[in-house]
Amino acid sequence: MEKLEKIINLAERRGFVFKSYEIYGGVGGFYDFGPLGVLLKNKIKELWLKDILNMPNIYLIETPIIGPRVLYEASGHIENFYDRLVECKSCHKRFREDHLLKGEYGEIEIKDNKALCPLCKGELTEARNFNLMFKTFVGPVEELASESYLRPETAQGIFVNFKNILNSMRAKLPFGIAQIGKSFRNEITPKNFIFRIREFEQMEIEFFVRPEEDEIWFNFWVEKRFKWYTDILGIKKENLVKHIQSEDELAHYAKKAIDIYYRFPFKEDEIEGIANRTDYDLKRHMEFSKEDLTYFDEKTKTKLIPYVIEPSAGVERILFALLCDAYDEDEVPNEKGKLEKRTVLRFKPAIAPVQVAVFPLLSNRKPLIEKAKEVFGIINNSSIIVIYDETGSIGKRYRRQDEIGTPFCITIDFQTLEDNTVTVRDRDTTKQERISINEILDYLKDKLKI
Ligand SMILES: [Zn+2]
Missing domain, CATH: 3.40.50.800 (Anticodon-binding domain)
Structure with a gap:
């Protein structure tokens, strides 16, 4: 059995993770967390909170999962938060165009200038935009005015509370607002166990800084977050990679982003992203809400719109990385002194569920x-x-x-x-x-x- 398969098998057998709604055949991209999975998730969140609340100027909040359409018009998610979707005309399997281009399904065969389905060699449709947000309606009438979305990130709940925190907590720059909570993305192809799922938990900080100090704080957070994985969670340094996002990987709001990648058995991929979101979000919310979201700088007696550095981590991906990192097989003597094979998760004692x-x-x-x-x-x-x-x-x-x-x-x-x-x-x-x-x-x- 491959290592990945063994880890998934162990996770299900020992009560870490189960497929959701399995007795009804399951629903792709949703997972339940069993008793040990919940203990481990709680540990991850507890250690994250402990690490950031040690700083004097981080405020923790909690906001709703459902948000009105206007919120996501302002954030740019309605316009920009989509994947390019390609469908096979014969087997009707759907693919993300970027995954096809990256070669995740092997080399794509071209015939008469048209790309062929990697599974059945059928003809593929043109790519179209597919928004990743789940849509719903608040109240009894399904009309545009009540159209709402399940949040695709916890961040927007934070931005709309910027003024509340300034006023109620008398916050001074630089300061951060943090939130842990569920987010939702209607992924075209959920895959790799709990890596790409449709409902997941995020731990996010929006850290507000003076615009001219954005680089300093960006670097500060990249280092601080990287160190958390190695020193607090005990993840092996050689299994972590800092990935600088290229121009076309950057989200619509980001000026710069560095991801922390974990070397999963299937490939290395993101467990956390640190982005410089500039003043994009506050500006957009000012424009759409007509509220003044500026900050009055007592030093210079001027108004400014802070820049935002955002460390954003996925709890399930971290849990998955911890399982992969801890998984080991060795031989130990049994009661009679004979060597016996065993499977062992070598969690750092402080993180063990x-x-x-x-x-x-x-x-x-x-x-x-x-x-x-x-x-x-x-x-x-x-x-x-x-x-x-x-x-x-x-x-x-x-x-x-x-x-x-x-x-x-x-x-x-x-x-x-x-x-x-x-x-x-x-x-x-x-x-x-x-x-x-x-x-x-x-x-x-x-x-x-x-
Ligand atoms: Zn096909």
Whole structure:
């Protein structure tokens, strides 16, 4: 099995990610997150928030998913946010023109000056614009005045709150407004598991700066965000790439953009983009709303329209990158000392969805079970994410935890009943240490760096 297939298989089997509506055949581009997937997503968001809210001038907000048509006229999404769609006249499969041109379906055969379908060699239609926003209507009447859209980015909710934050928080440049939330894009061809999906979660910051300081802050955010992936999430540096967007990759609002790419098993691609959106959005919202969205600079006693640097990250793509980065196979000795193959997710302990597992050595000895539940209770009362497992042999229980990346397994054995110590087994070295129950919390917090 290919590595990618193994990762997807593990993600489904162990409760990270499931296909949405699978009992009805599934709907392309939608995924459910199981218990471990939710834990991992929460960790990603928590660590992102912790990292940016450390800065003194970032304000977190939450805005609706549905926005009126005028919002997306102002933002330029109605006019510009589309992909070029090509359809096969025989098999009716739809393709993104840029994907065909990039060779994602192999070399395209040309016959009589016409491109042929890479799947069935049928004739392809001319490319047409396909807007990626989901349209809906607010209220009972389906008319232009009630036409609305599911947001394609959380950013616009931020821009329309620029004045509110200025006034209510007395914000001074440079400052940022951040938001975590769902966004929606009606992708023509959702693919590569949870990489290109139609409903996803974004973590975005619009960082407002003086126009002349845009370059400095752009570079600041590229470095700060890159470091978050390596130092906080523990993603291997060699698997990350900074990609400078070319002229024709740039979004309609961007002057410059650098993407952080992860080397996925299928190809390297974006997990975060840092864009210089200039004063495009505030200007457009001023024009369409007729509201004054300027900033009064007390230093120079003049009005200005700030520039915006936007770091924008996708939670599901980061989760996918973490799974790929952590996935490993090796051999470890089993209970009889014989080498056995195992699958292990080598998450950095602080990011692991489950951080500690507690086992009684045997499941049919009451004193062991009682003690194990007591230890579980002590850890469960802290901020550490811990689970209890008493089924199967110890070797099997270790394998189960290795496979979901649990860094530490604690076993309560007969010695525990005599001297109140437990064994703590390290996922990566598989070495065990005896630790007193009285010291177990301090020991774990130190190892987990929390
Ligand atoms: Zn075809």
